[in-house]
Amino acid sequence: MNLHAPLPPESAEAANPVVRLEGVGLRYGRAAEVLRDIDMSLAPGSFHFLTGASGAGKSSLLKMIYLAQRPSRGLVSLFGQDIATTPRRGLHALRRRIGVVFQEFRLLDHLSAFDNAALPLRIAKEAPEAYRADVAELLGWVGLGGRMHAMPPTLSGGEKQRLAIARAVVARPEIILADEPTGNVDPEMGARLMRLFIELNRLGTTVLIASHDQNLIARSGQPVLHLEGGRLREGV
Amino acid sequence: MVDAETFDAADWRPAPLLPARDGREKSLVLVVAVLSFLACLTVFVGVAADRAAGGWGRELKASATVQVRPSHGETPAESAARAAEALAAVPGVREARGLDKAEAEKLVEPWLGEGALPDDLPLPRLVAVELDPAAPATSEALTQALASAGVDASLDDHSRWLKEVERAGVVARTVAILACALTAACCAAVIAFATRQGLAARREVVEVLHLTGAEDSFVASLFQRRFAGLAFRSGLYGALAAALLAAAARLLGGEEGITPALPFAWIDLAAVLPCPLLAALTAAVSARRTAMSILGAEV
Numbered sequence: 064m065n066l067h068a069p070l071p072p073e074s075a076e077a078a079n080p081v082v083r084l085e086g087v088g089l090r091y092g093r094a095a096e097v098l099r100d101i102d103m104s105l106a107p108g109s110f111h112f113l114t115g116a117s118g119a120g121k122s123s124l125l126k127m128i129y130l131a132q133r134p135s136r137g138l139v140s141l142f143g144q145d146i147a148t149t150p151r152r153g154l155h156a157l158r159r160r161i162g163v164v165f166q167e168f169r170l171l172d173h174l175s176a177f178d179n180a181a182l183p184l185r186i187a188k189e190a191p192e193a194y195r196a197d198v199a200e201l202l203g204w205v206g207l208g209g210r211m212h213a214m215p216p217t218l219s220g221g222e223k224q225r226l227a228i229a230r231a232v233v234a235r236p237e238i239i240l241a242d243e244p245t246g247n248v249d250p251e252m253g254a255r256l257m258r259l260f261i262e263l264n265r266l267g268t269t270v271l272i273a274s275h276d277q278n279l280i281a282r283s284g285q286p287v288l289h290l291e292g293g294r295l296r297e298g299v
Numbered sequence: 300m301v302d303a304e305t306f307d308a309a310d311w312r313p314a315p316l317l318p319a320r321d322g323r324e325k326s327l328v329l330v331v332a333v334l335s336f337l338a339c340l341t342v343f344v345g346v347a348a349d350r351a352a353g354g355w356g357r358e359l360k361a362s363a364t365v366q367v368r369p370s371h372g373e374t375p376a377e378s379a380a381r382a383a384e385a386l387a388a389v390p391g392v393r394e395a396r397g398l399d400k401a402e403a404e405k406l407v408e409p410w411l412g413e414g415a416l417p418d419d420l421p422l423p424r425l426v427a428v429e430l431d432p433a434a435p436a437t438s439e440a441l442t443q444a445l446a447s448a449g450v451d452a453s454l455d456d457h458s459r460w461l462k463e464v465e466r467a468g469v470v471a472r473t474v475a476i477l478a479c480a481l482t483a484a485c486c487a488a489v490i491a492f493a494t495r496q497g498l499a500a501r502r503e504v505v506e507v508l509h510l511t512g513a514e515d516s517f518v519a520s521l522f523q524r525r526f527a528g529l530a531f532r533s534g535l536y537g538a539l540a541a542a543l544l545a546a547a548a549r550l551l552g553g554e555e556g557i558t559p560a561l562p563f564a565w566i567d568l569a570a571v572l573p574c575p576l577l578a579a580l581t582a583a584v585s586a587r588r589t590a591m592s593i594l595g596a597e598v
């Protein structure tokens with residue numbers, strides 16, 4: 064499993080990873096570094112799992128990639144752009160190219176399931192007529208067809224998770240970062256959601272999924288990044 | 300809850316991205332409404348004072364008073380009559396009328412009291428000159444006419460009073476404009492404060508919007524619209540209250556309003572019309588500027 068060259072060398076894209084971290088360290092406040100000397104790059108169209116014990120720093124690593132957290136040191140670059148030198152405006156544009164399934168979902172409680180799912184398209188200033196049928200279809204696909212008007216506080220954990228996934232993928236982002244996206248659903252629904260990620264990956268989306276679920280990881284046969292002691296290891 | 304059968308995506312309209320207004324906004328509505336009410340009252344008083352000053356100014360401009368000292372061999376009444384005749388012939392004079400003794404006494408009565416004057420006190424005779432408001436005779440022309448007629452008289456063209464009245468008008472206007480500007484500044488400040496609070500209270504929503512790629516201007520416009528709408532409603536309440544109060548004063552006090560110094564016309568009620576819009580505009584600008592500066596300072 065080679066993270067750095069998952070595509071044939073003659074491909075121009077192989078030299079242009081969509082995500083690149085070099086010598087990245089992260090500490091919260093004055094505590095010791097949670098992540099240290101992280102070097103990684105994700106080629107466009109690649110699919111990886113991110114594993115590690117609870118508290119290993121999986122969510123922290125994802126946060127740096129979806130630009131919710133700045134590294135304490137090192138280089139983070141997205142789509143070839145060094146985020147340290149990207150102006151604030153540019154960061155918004157980068158975020159629109161990334162779909163995130165947050166570990167704690169972060170659904171907007173005052174908006175219906177449908178409005179939550181449509182949020183990225185709205186922020187991208189698309190016309191409602193252009194996307195509402197697609198949003199309805201996607202919600203149906205993740206099994207929320209009967210819950211489109213429901214408010215997030217009335218949804219079960221698994222329903223929230225599926226809604227979070229729908230929101231992450233609805234705008235067809237170039238990268239999908241999912242933090243424990245199948246933690247709250249039964250194995251059958253878990254497999255169905257994995258199929259969604261695999262399908263999107265097949266269409267060219269770069270996917271990185273943080274997960275504990277060894278069964279799921281083994282079955283998918285996709286490469287694994289393992290976090291331990293604040294460092295990143297390839298392979299299981 | 301509505302189920303799948305009744306959900307039709309074609310009927311879906313995007314819901315407001317900020318949570319519906321909450322109880323905290325009630326006090327904000329009150330503050331902006333009171334500010335709007337005060338601004339409207341200020342405008343009413345300013346307009347009325349301006350009208351009063353204008354009216355007095357016109358009256359003063361269109362009139363002059365001549366004090367006639369009797370010449371030798373003439374009764375005061377004869378001198379006054381001659382002065383009136385000379386003045387009436389000047390172009391730009393509508394009427395020149397000698398006031399008789401009783402009228403002259405009446406004029407000084409407020410200062411000296413009724414019947415306080417001894418009968419033989421030689422009161423100077425006055426000639427009231429009414430000028431053509433369109434083309435009033437100059438004071439030089441009037442003085443010239445009196446001199447040619449050989450009347451010993453002094454002319455008061457009211458220019459001193461006119462200046463005072465005009466200054467009073469300017470002061471009233473300036474104070475009204477200043478008070479309105481201060482009210483607007485106050486409104487802007489309270490909205491800035493509310494925006495700051497709103498951003499803090501909606502931290503999670505704002506963060507999710509940002510992580511989903513929303514620009515600062517997108518987030519700021521949510522608060523801008525929210526507070527512009529709130530200020531518009533509040534401005535409407537304040538303007539309505541002020542208009543009702545003014546209408547009541549007009550009904551009770553007639554054309555003179557509550558005091559002759561502040562004459563009020565029905566048309567003045569129209570002065571409250573721009574209030575809701577101005578309140579909304581002030582709030583929009585303030586909310587946007589505040590939100591943009593707070594968001595821009597984040598990492």
Ligand SMILES: Nc1ncnc2c1ncn2[C@@H]1O[C@H](COP(=O)(O)OP(=O)(O)OP(=O)(O)O)[C@@H](O)[C@H]1O
Nearest residue numbers: 091092097115116117118119120121122123124166
């Ligand atoms: N905002 C924060 N402030 C301070 N410490 C934090 C913060 N977020 C995470 N940490 C710490 O950083 C470490 C890594 O946390 P992180 O959430 O990245 O782990 P994780 O691998 O996602 O764990 P889990 O599998 O339980 O989700 C933990 O020790 C956690 O306590």
Ligand SMILES: [Mg+2]
Nearest residue numbers: 121122166242
């Ligand atoms: Mg985590």
